[in-house]
Amino acid sequence: MNKDDPSTPRRPATRLVTGGRDRATSFDYVNPPLVRGSTVLHDSVADMKARSQARLAGDDEVATYGIYGTPTHQAFYAALNALEGGYRSWALPTGLAACTMALLAFVRTGDHVLLPDSVYGPTRRFSRQTLARFGIDTTFYDPCIGDELEQLFRPTTRVLFLESPGSLTFEMQDVPRLAAIARRHDAFSVIDNTWATPLFFQPLAHGVDVSLHAATKYIGGHSDLLMGTLTVNERAWPAVREAMHFYGLTTAADDVYLAHRGLHSMGARLALHRANAERLIAWLRGQPEVERVLYPALADDPGHALWKRDMSGASGLFGVVLRPGLPAGALEALVDGAQLFGRGYSWGGYESLMIPAFPERTVAPCPFEGRLVRIAAGLEDADDLVADLERSFAALRAVR
Ligand SMILES: *Cc1c(COP(=O)(O)O)cnc(C)c1O
Numbered sequence: 001m002n003k004d005d006p007s008t009p010r011r012p013a014t015r016l017v018t019g020g021r022d023r024a025t026s027f028d029y030v031n032p033p034l035v036r037g038s039t040v041l042h043d044s045v046a047d048m049k050a051r052s053q054a055r056l057a058g059d060d061e062v063a064t065y066g067i068y069g070t071p072t073h074q075a076f077y078a079a080l081n082a083l084e085g086g087y088r089s090w091a092l093p094t095g096l097a098a099c100t101m102a103l104l105a106f107v108r109t110g111d112h113v114l115l116p117d118s119v120y121g122p123t124r125r126f127s128r129q130t131l132a133r134f135g136i137d138t139t140f141y142d143p144c145i146g147d148e149l150e151q152l153f154r155p156t157t158r159v160l161f162l163e164s165p166g167s168l169t170f171e172m173q174d175v176p177r178l179a180a181i182a183r184r185h186d187a188f189s190v191i192d193n194t195w196a197t198p199l200f201f202q203p204l205a206h207g208v209d210v211s212l213h214a215a216t217k218y219i220g221g222h223s224d225l226l227m228g229t230l231t232v233n234e235r236a237w238p239a240v241r242e243a244m245h246f247y248g249l250t251t252a253a254d255d256v257y258l259a260h261r262g263l264h265s266m267g268a269r270l271a272l273h274r275a276n277a278e279r280l281i282a283w284l285r286g287q288p289e290v291e292r293v294l295y296p297a298l299a300d301d302p303g304h305a306l307w308k309r310d311m312s313g314a315s316g317l318f319g320v321v322l323r324p325g326l327p328a329g330a331l332e333a334l335v336d337g338a339q340l341f342g343r344g345y346s347w348g349g350y351e352s353l354m355i356p357a358f359p360e361r362t363v364a365p366c367p368f369e370g371r372l373v374r375i376a377a378g379l380e381d382a383d384d385l386v387a388d389l390e391r392s393f394a395a396l397r398a399v400r
Pocket residue numbers: 094095096097099120167192194195213214215216217226227228346
């Protein structure tokens with residue numbers, strides 16, 4: 001019999017492994033049960049009434065109906081919430097749904113939201129088109145902004161959205177400083193924390209109200225899952241809880257189970273994602289066609305000081321800016337020349353990917369001129385990956 005006293009302090013990498021483990025609800029198995037379900041059986045009318053009232057009063061663990069999550073969900077929520085230091089966590093069917101619901105939960109007609117110009121493209125489009133249709137105004141701001149953010153707040157500003165680093169252009173944001181400004185203006189701050197993962201950055205400890213992830217990426221880790229998560233503090237939970245319950249946003253237990261399974265091995269995977277990224281970056285920086293590599297863990301990256309201050313590690317996604325003035329078709333030849341790197345959207349899976357990237361901007365010009373390739377370093381042998389880059393650059397050099 002081995003008993004884990006929950007009051008024993010554990011480091012995050014250990015909590016990835018043990019998080020959500022509860023022998024009492026898993027029949028002594030190490031993994032939680034996979035409970036699919038809609039109907040919950042009750043003992044009596046009095047029991048139905050008591051449980052419904054407990055739920056209405058805010059008890060999120062009492063079982064009344066599948067829409068609020070089964071024991072499979074509760075186990076994953078416990079694991080994620082402990083990692084992110086939250087009050088409650090919740091799963092959504094996609095990462096994008098986590099982005100959009102983290103905005104919708106807080107706003108009403110006439111309100112205003114602030115989005116970084118580096119934000120994930122579909123989040124940008126949702127705000128500009130869908131939120132606009134409901135009479136909610138968006139202002140984009142320079143992701144590298146400091147105290148000048150203060151001037152962009154209006155009396156109607158409800159949400160400050162952050163994404164650090166941006167998943168195309170990799171600018172780091174001064175998260176605690178910006179979250180403090182939002183707090184002073186009585187707005188909620190929300191961060192898309194997908195790049196850093198719950199392992200390397202705990203936004204709630206830095207004053208942010210909502211941390212969201214595309215669990216599709218490193219948490220799932222195997223490109224077989226679409227899922228999003230929200231972890232919120234006590235201040236944000238009533239609004240988020242209402243949105244999750246009233247919009248009916250439940251994620252299938254099978255998907256939640258896969259995300260929880262992914263979490264257990266995420267630490268080991270991330271170590272190799274980063275090591276491979278650093279091998280590739282070292283090679284890329286030696287090529288005359290490469291202008292810059294965008295990766296905040298690099299000592300000379302403009303975001304390095306913030307990364308070092310706030311984050312305890314780096315994942316394996318980075319940008320490669322090509323030297324301006326290469327012949328037309330050079331970028332396409334580079335990407336098409338790869339055999340091992342897949343050409344596909346997403347990242348955070350075990351496979352390496354390479355795509356052309358087209359950052360959209362409204363207020364802050366892109367911090368570079370050349371064309372951009374985004375690389376997700378997977379878990380293949382690093383020598384094979386470097387050999388594939390050699391092939392790609394040979395294809396690029398053949399373009400005249
Ligand atoms: C992929 C991604 C999302 C959306 O996740 P999906 O599960 O694909 O909807 C959100 N934010 C970032 C930064 C992403 O890379």
